[in-house]
Amino acid sequence: MCDFLGKGVDFMVTCPSCGHNNTEGSKFCENCGAALQGQTAAGNTQQAAQAQYAATSQQDTSGKANEYLETTKNVSKQYFSYFLDVLKRPDGNGMKYGTDNFVNAIITFVLFSLIIPLTLYVHANRQSYFEVPFGEVVVKPVIVFAVFLFIFATIIFGVLKLDQSSVSYKSVLVRYGSLLVPFTAIMFVGALLTFLGLELWxxxxxxxxxxxxxxxxxxxxxxxxxxxxxRGIDNVYLVIIVYVITSIVLGIMFSMIMDSLEYSSFF
Incomplete structure (x- = not known):
C-alpha cells in the first residue's frame, strides 16, 4: 500500500453527467463541461482515507514488531536468571520450579540439542576441504537430539507410571530441564573451547x-x-530399566545421525 501511494498514481474523476473519466483536479468535465467540484472532493477524501489506512497499517506492524522484540527480551532475561539460579544448586533450586517454567525447560532442551551438532559442524569445516552442508550437519541432528530428549523424558515418565507414581508428564519435563542445566553449561564451555581452536578439550x-x-x-x-x-519397584531397577531402553533408543538415534552426516564424504 505504501508503494502504491508513494508512486503518485492519478485518481480519475468521473463526470456525473456523461460518465467521462477526467484527470484529478479537473473542475469541469473535459467532455461535456459539467461541474466536477463535488467529485473532486470525493476523490481527495478517498486519497486521504487510503493514506490514513497505510499509516495505520505501518504503525500496527511497527507496534507488533516492538511487542515481539520486548517479549523476546523478557523471556531471555527470565531464562538467564533461571539458568544461573539452577546452576548454583541443580537438585536444590531446581526442585522449586513448577510447571509454569515449562518454557525454560524447552529452551534448555533446544540449547542442549544444538551444542553437539554445532560443535561437529565447526570441526568438520576445519577438517574437510569441501563445503559442509549446514542443514545436514546441524539442523537434522538438532531435531534428532531434541526428539531424543523428549523420548528420554517419556521413558522416565513411563517408568514412574509403572511404579504407580502420580507424577504428570509436564512436571517430568520441567524437572528434567532443570537437571540438564549444569550439563548444558559444561557442553557450552566445551563448544566455546572448540570454537577457539582447542578441539580436543x-x-x-x-x-x-x-x-x-x-x-x-x-x-x-x-x-x-x-x-x-x-512401596513399588526399587529405584535401582527403575534406573536400570531407563538405562536399557535409553541405550536402545540412543543406538537408533546415532545410527540415524551417522547416515545423515555421511562421514565418509567429510573425513
Whole structure:
C-alpha cells in the first residue's frame, strides 16, 4: 500500500453527467463541461482515507514488531536468571520450579540439542576441504537430539507410571530441564573451547556433558519423584530399566545421525 501511494498514481474523476473519466483536479468535465467540484472532493477524501489506512497499517506492524522484540527480551532475561539460579544448586533450586517454567525447560532442551551438532559442524569445516552442508550437519541432528530428549523424558515418565507414581508428564519435563542445566553449561564451555581452536578439550567436555546427563539424571530424577515411598519397584531397577531402553533408543538415534552426516564424504 505504501508503494502504491508513494508512486503518485492519478485518481480519475468521473463526470456525473456523461460518465467521462477526467484527470484529478479537473473542475469541469473535459467532455461535456459539467461541474466536477463535488467529485473532486470525493476523490481527495478517498486519497486521504487510503493514506490514513497505510499509516495505520505501518504503525500496527511497527507496534507488533516492538511487542515481539520486548517479549523476546523478557523471556531471555527470565531464562538467564533461571539458568544461573539452577546452576548454583541443580537438585536444590531446581526442585522449586513448577510447571509454569515449562518454557525454560524447552529452551534448555533446544540449547542442549544444538551444542553437539554445532560443535561437529565447526570441526568438520576445519577438517574437510569441501563445503559442509549446514542443514545436514546441524539442523537434522538438532531435531534428532531434541526428539531424543523428549523420548528420554517419556521413558522416565513411563517408568514412574509403572511404579504407580502420580507424577504428570509436564512436571517430568520441567524437572528434567532443570537437571540438564549444569550439563548444558559444561557442553557450552566445551563448544566455546572448540570454537577457539582447542578441539580436543572442547570435544572432551561436550561428550562428557552429554554422557553425564544420560547417566546422572535418572539417578536423581527418579528418586526425587518417588521421595520417601518404600512401596513399588526399587529405584535401582527403575534406573536400570531407563538405562536399557535409553541405550536402545540412543543406538537408533546415532545410527540415524551417522547416515545423515555421511562421514565418509567429510573425513
Amino acid at each position: 572442547g570435544s572432551v567436555l561436550v561428550l562428557s556433558g552429554f554422557s553425564f546427563a544420560l547417566v546422572i539424571v535418572p539417578l536423581i530424577l527418579i528418586p526425587g519423584f518417588k521421595q520417601d515411598r518404600q
